Amino acid sequence: MxxxxxxxxxxxxxxxxxWGGQEIRVLTELKELRKHGxxxxxxxxxxxxxxxxxxxxxxxxxxxxxxxxxxxxSWWDLIILIRALKPAVINTHxxxxxxxxxxxxxxxxIPLIIRTRHVLAPVSSTFSYKFFPHIxxxxxxxxxxxxxxxxxxxxxxxxxxxxxxxxxxxxxxxxRESIRQAYNIxxxxxxxxxxxxxxxxxxxxxxIRTAAVMPAHFRFMLVGDGEELLGLKALxxxxxxxxRVIFAGHQEQPEHYFSAFDLFFFSSYEAEGVSQSLxxxxxxxxxxxxxxxxxxxxxxxxxxxxxxVDYNDVTAAGQALQDLARLPRRDPERMEKQHQAVADHYGxxxxxxxxxxxxRRFGVFSQD
Numbered sequence: 388m389x390x391x392x393x394x395x396x397x398x399x400x401x402x403x404x405x406w407g408g409q410e411i412r413v414l415t416e417l418k419e420l421r422k423h424g425x426x427x428x429x430x431x432x433x434x435x436x437x438x439x440x441x442x443x444x445x446x447x448x449x450x451x452x453x454x455x456x457x458x459x460x461s462w463w464d465l466i467i468l469i470r471a472l473k474p475a476v477i478n479t480h481x482x483x484x485x486x487x488x489x490x491x492x493x494x495x496x497i498p499l500i501i502r503t504r505h506v507l508a509p510v511s512s513t514f515s516y517k518f519f520p521h522i523x524x525x526x527x528x529x530x531x532x533x534x535x536x537x538x539x540x541x542x543x544x545x546x547x548x549x550x551x552x553x554x555x556x557x558x559x560x561x562x563r564e565s566i567r568q569a570y571n572i573x574x575x576x577x578x579x580x581x582x583x584x585x586x587x588x589x590x591x592x593x594x595i596r597t598a599a600v601m602p603a604h605f606r607f608m609l610v611g612d613g614e615e616l617l618g619l620k621a622l623x624x625x626x627x628x629x630x631r632v633i634f635a636g637h638q639e640q641p642e643h644y645f646s647a648f649d650l651f652f653f654s655s656y657e658a659e660g661v662s663q664s665l666x667x668x669x670x671x672x673x674x675x676x677x678x679x680x681x682x683x684x685x686x687x688x689x690x691x692x693x694x695x696v697d698y699n700d701v702t703a704a705g706q707a708l709q710d711l712a713r714l715p716r717r718d719p720e721r722m723e724k725q726h727q728a729v730a731d732h733y734g735x736x737x738x739x740x741x742x743x744x745x746x747r748r749f750g751v752f753s754q755d
Contacts, residue, residue, distance in 0.1 A: 395475030395751055396426040400484040402454040406436040407584045408663045409505045412549040413437060413480060417446055419739045424753035454483040466491050475751050478503060489519025499749040504530050507682050508658045513537050526660030529681035545745060548661045550738025553730035556670035558722055559646045566647035570633055576606045577712045580648035582641045582664040585613030590654035590678060590698055592622055597704040599626040610644045612637040645671040650711050653677040656698035661686055669729040672722025674711040676704060689728045
């Protein structure tokens with residue numbers, strides 16, 4: 388156990404330059420810790436999206452050129468920085484920074500070293516999980532099981548799913564009406580939605596192929612942007628549903644769009660830990676159609692209104708959407724029951740409580 392002075396410093400590291408669920412989790416965690424009296428900061432590449440967004444939030448950013456484990460200069464820069472900062476906690480998030488910062492943090496005797504695992508994907512090496520961190524946070528129980536099978540001690544693994552703002556992602560009648568009016572969605576239309584960063588494993592082509600077999604009153608909306616956008620638009624036009632699949636673009640307030648949906652089609656088929664957009668849809672009270680994926684099945688176990696299909700089984704997906712569309716639409720009692728069940732397990736308050744309890748186990752306290 389370590390005695391840490393008032394207002395301990397918590398540093399997160401991430402080598403990613405993009406913006407997605409992992410980076411949102413990092414920023415969310417730092418913002419919440421600051422509310423509880425911790426000093427917080429980030430070590431990230433200087434041109435990363437996370438560096439810019441953290442700056443907007445007045446979170447201290449310590450930019451580096453890159454994490455490069457075969458570059459002696461990169462190691463030296465990190466050693467100097469970490470020795471100067473003297474953090475009470477270091478939490479690493481990606482492969483390259485976990486290797487480098489994990490080693491340095493051990494060398495510098497940092498009281499609590501954490502490695503966070505975000506994705507359910509093949510593990511290329513267990514070295515940065517076994518030898519450097521004191522504990523490993525996993526975003527789902529399925530990820531913890533995967534690491535345990537690879538030889539990581541269960542005593543080191545803590546399931547800490549990303550917390551989502553239970554107040555922000557509530558259903559709003561006002562947002563529903565304004566969004567549907569803006570996109571000419573009739574009250575009689577069934578709007579099937581997905582919110583994602585457009586990457587291959589999000590499976591959004593499956594949504595479009597399913598749209599092509601659905602009746603005309605089923606409309607589809609994809610909220611987001613990314614490398615798959617042009618291909619998805621081309622597929623929608625090729626299948627003759629360009630007029631029924633709406634591409635709404637990236638939105639900084641996705642909660643408005645969740646309220647406009649009638650159903651959520653979660654088409655991811657690999658890599659997901661616990662998807663934040665899935666949790667947000669559930670907090671919004673939406674019935675869900677999802678592909679069978681261990682972390683997704685784990686999440687849906689807390690609700691009643693869902694169907695599971697195999698990825699790319701268009702016939703099964705079409706039937707499942709028809710079944711879900713027969714449920715009462717936006718019934719207040721059903722939505723509140725689902726919202727509360729999901730908030731209890733995946734809300735921000737739950738995440739922060741678990742986080743603080745873990746810190747205290749290692750003697751890291753903040754007098755907030």
